Amino acid sequence: MSSPTRYARCASPPPSHHRATTTPTGRPTKARGRPAMNVSAHVDTFARDHLPPPDQWPELRFDLPELRYPERLNCAAELLHGPPDDRPVFHTPSGDTWTYGTLRARVDRLAHLLTRDLGVVPGNRVLLRGPTTPWLAACWLAVLKAGAVAVTVxxxxxxxxxxxxxxxxxxRHALCDIRAVDDLAKAEIPGLRITAYGGDAPDDLFHRTAPDTPYRAVDTAADDVALIAFTSGTTGRPKGCMHFHRDVLAIADTFSKHVLAPHVDDVFAGSPPLGFTFGLGGLVIFPMRVGASALLLEQAGPKQLLPAIAEHRVSVLFTAPTAYRAMLAELDGYDISCLRRCVSAGENLPAATWQAWHERTGLRLINGIGATELLHIFISAADEQIRPGTTGVAVPGWQARVQDADGAPVADGEPGLLAVRGPVGCRYLADPRQREYVREGWNITGDTYVREPDGYFRYVARADDMIISAGYNIAGPEVEEALLRHPDVLEAAVVGRADAARGQIVVAYAVVREGVVRDAEALRAFVKSELAPYKCPREIVFLDALPRTATGKLQRFRLRTDGDQQ
Known part of the structure; x- marks a missing residue:
C-alpha cells in the first residue's frame, strides 16, 4: 500500500473552476446506462468493491452539457477553486466570517493532518460528527480532497x-466535535480511531502541527465514491447510499443552477444539518459552486431562523414545511425583506402553507422532492412556473414518470409510483434492497404521485411504511426494535398519524408484561436513550394485545385507522 503522503504528492493540481464541463464521463457498456468505470485513485477499494452489480444500476443520464464531466475530478478541489481569497464563504451566529482564502488554507492543513498524522489513505471511510459549523464543513472538504470517503452523521x-x-x-477513522464525542465513544466500535476537534487536549485535531503548504488534491476519478449517506428503510436497518465526486457537482449543476438560480452575493441558511444531503447541498455545495456564502447555524429551529435571517441578511433559505408554518406566527417581529428564495423539501408542502407564506411575505415557496438515494432535489419549479399543491416538474437534467407496480407508465391523472432517472442514481452499499429501489433502469422513490396532463407532478402519499415528521424520515420498525429492547415490553407497533403541525407524528402501541405500571414517559425516555430524539414516539398507547390476522400478521392499517379517528 502506498503511503498517503506519497500518494497525495503524485496527484494532479486542482482543476480550474467549472472546468468540469468539457468531456463525457465514461463510455456506456452493455449494462443499461452504467458508464465504464474509470481507473480509481482509491488505495482502499472497499467502496468500489461494494457497489451494486452492473445489472442493478439505474440508467444514468448526462443530457446537459454541464453534466459531461472529465474522467478525473476531485469535487472538493472544484468547489474550493475559483472565488477570490477575500470573498466570504461561511458566517457564524457569533459574527465570525470565514473567507474562501481562510477555508482553502484550513482545508489544506486538515488534509495534511489526515494523511500524515492519522494515516488516512484514499478510499478510507471517515466518519464526521458534530453540529453544523464551518469546521465540520472544512473537515468534509478535507476528507474529499484527500481522496477519502466522507460519512457524515x-x-x-x-x-x-x-x-x-x-x-x-x-x-475506521472519525473526526468528531468534542461536544459530540461521548455517544461515539460509548458505541465501542472495534478499530475506530476517534480524533476530536474543538477541545483543549494536546492531541485535539486543531492543536496538531501541520505544514502551511497547499495540499494537492488526490487525482480521484469522477466515479470514485466521495461520500456515503445513510438513510433508514422501512425495515429500520439503515442503507448506505454511495455517491461519486461527479454526483456532488451534478446536484449543483441541475437543481441549483436551473431552478434555484443563486447569485454570487447570496447568503444561504437553513435548518437541515450537514448529515442530511438536503443540508449538505443547500448549505455547502450550492453556495460554493457559485462562490456565494452560507450562514451555518448550530441551532436552526423556527425560533432561531427568523432572527438569524434578519440579522445576517439571509437571501436563500432551506427548511421544511413544518418550519415555514411555525414561522408564520412570528413574522411581524422580524425584517426578512432580504429573503428572495425559500426552498421547501423533506415532506409534502400543502397548498395552504404555500398560500399563507406567499400572502404574508410575497415570496413563492420553491417546493421540491429529493431523496438521499439521489442526493438532492429532482422535481421542482420556481417563480411563475410554481403551481401550489404540486411539487413541480422534472428538474432539467432529470426525467420522471408515474408507473404501476409492474413498471408500466400509467395515464395522466392516475396515481402510481414515482420513477426518476438522471445524472445521479441509487447505489446502495452491499444491500439487497437495491433491487427494490432500482427497477428497469428507474429509481423508484417510494412515493405515490399523479402526473397532471401538463407535466406537473402532484404528491399523493408514501407508498411504504416510512413516517415523515417535520421533514425527518423515520422507519417505524426501527422505533419498534428500540421499544422491544426495554425489558418490560412484550410487543410494539409504530405508525404515523396525521398532524397539522408536523405532517405526521410517531405513535407507538405497546404491550407490556402483566403487572407492570404502564408508564409512557418512562418508555419515551428509554427510546430517547436508544435513538435520535426526533424518532421518539410523541404518543404511546398501551394495549392488551396488538391487532393481528388469523395467521398472526400485524394489522398496521387498523392502528392507523384507529389513530386517525381519535
Whole structure:
C-alpha cells in the first residue's frame, strides 16, 4: 500500500473552476446506462468493491452539457477553486466570517493532518460528527480532497445507530466535535480511531502541527465514491447510499443552477444539518459552486431562523414545511425583506402553507422532492412556473414518470409510483434492497404521485411504511426494535398519524408484561436513550394485545385507522 503522503504528492493540481464541463464521463457498456468505470485513485477499494452489480444500476443520464464531466475530478478541489481569497464563504451566529482564502488554507492543513498524522489513505471511510459549523464543513472538504470517503452523521444519533453505520461502511477513522464525542465513544466500535476537534487536549485535531503548504488534491476519478449517506428503510436497518465526486457537482449543476438560480452575493441558511444531503447541498455545495456564502447555524429551529435571517441578511433559505408554518406566527417581529428564495423539501408542502407564506411575505415557496438515494432535489419549479399543491416538474437534467407496480407508465391523472432517472442514481452499499429501489433502469422513490396532463407532478402519499415528521424520515420498525429492547415490553407497533403541525407524528402501541405500571414517559425516555430524539414516539398507547390476522400478521392499517379517528 502506498503511503498517503506519497500518494497525495503524485496527484494532479486542482482543476480550474467549472472546468468540469468539457468531456463525457465514461463510455456506456452493455449494462443499461452504467458508464465504464474509470481507473480509481482509491488505495482502499472497499467502496468500489461494494457497489451494486452492473445489472442493478439505474440508467444514468448526462443530457446537459454541464453534466459531461472529465474522467478525473476531485469535487472538493472544484468547489474550493475559483472565488477570490477575500470573498466570504461561511458566517457564524457569533459574527465570525470565514473567507474562501481562510477555508482553502484550513482545508489544506486538515488534509495534511489526515494523511500524515492519522494515516488516512484514499478510499478510507471517515466518519464526521458534530453540529453544523464551518469546521465540520472544512473537515468534509478535507476528507474529499484527500481522496477519502466522507460519512457524515447526525450529532443526535445514539451509540446503537452509530455502531450499525460504522459496521456497514467499515469505518475506521472519525473526526468528531468534542461536544459530540461521548455517544461515539460509548458505541465501542472495534478499530475506530476517534480524533476530536474543538477541545483543549494536546492531541485535539486543531492543536496538531501541520505544514502551511497547499495540499494537492488526490487525482480521484469522477466515479470514485466521495461520500456515503445513510438513510433508514422501512425495515429500520439503515442503507448506505454511495455517491461519486461527479454526483456532488451534478446536484449543483441541475437543481441549483436551473431552478434555484443563486447569485454570487447570496447568503444561504437553513435548518437541515450537514448529515442530511438536503443540508449538505443547500448549505455547502450550492453556495460554493457559485462562490456565494452560507450562514451555518448550530441551532436552526423556527425560533432561531427568523432572527438569524434578519440579522445576517439571509437571501436563500432551506427548511421544511413544518418550519415555514411555525414561522408564520412570528413574522411581524422580524425584517426578512432580504429573503428572495425559500426552498421547501423533506415532506409534502400543502397548498395552504404555500398560500399563507406567499400572502404574508410575497415570496413563492420553491417546493421540491429529493431523496438521499439521489442526493438532492429532482422535481421542482420556481417563480411563475410554481403551481401550489404540486411539487413541480422534472428538474432539467432529470426525467420522471408515474408507473404501476409492474413498471408500466400509467395515464395522466392516475396515481402510481414515482420513477426518476438522471445524472445521479441509487447505489446502495452491499444491500439487497437495491433491487427494490432500482427497477428497469428507474429509481423508484417510494412515493405515490399523479402526473397532471401538463407535466406537473402532484404528491399523493408514501407508498411504504416510512413516517415523515417535520421533514425527518423515520422507519417505524426501527422505533419498534428500540421499544422491544426495554425489558418490560412484550410487543410494539409504530405508525404515523396525521398532524397539522408536523405532517405526521410517531405513535407507538405497546404491550407490556402483566403487572407492570404502564408508564409512557418512562418508555419515551428509554427510546430517547436508544435513538435520535426526533424518532421518539410523541404518543404511546398501551394495549392488551396488538391487532393481528388469523395467521398472526400485524394489522398496521387498523392502528392507523384507529389513530386517525381519535
Amino acid at each position: 447526525l450529532a443526535q444519533q445514539r451509540p446503537h445507530e452509530l455502531r450499525t453505520m460504522c459496521e456497514i461502511a467499515e469505518v
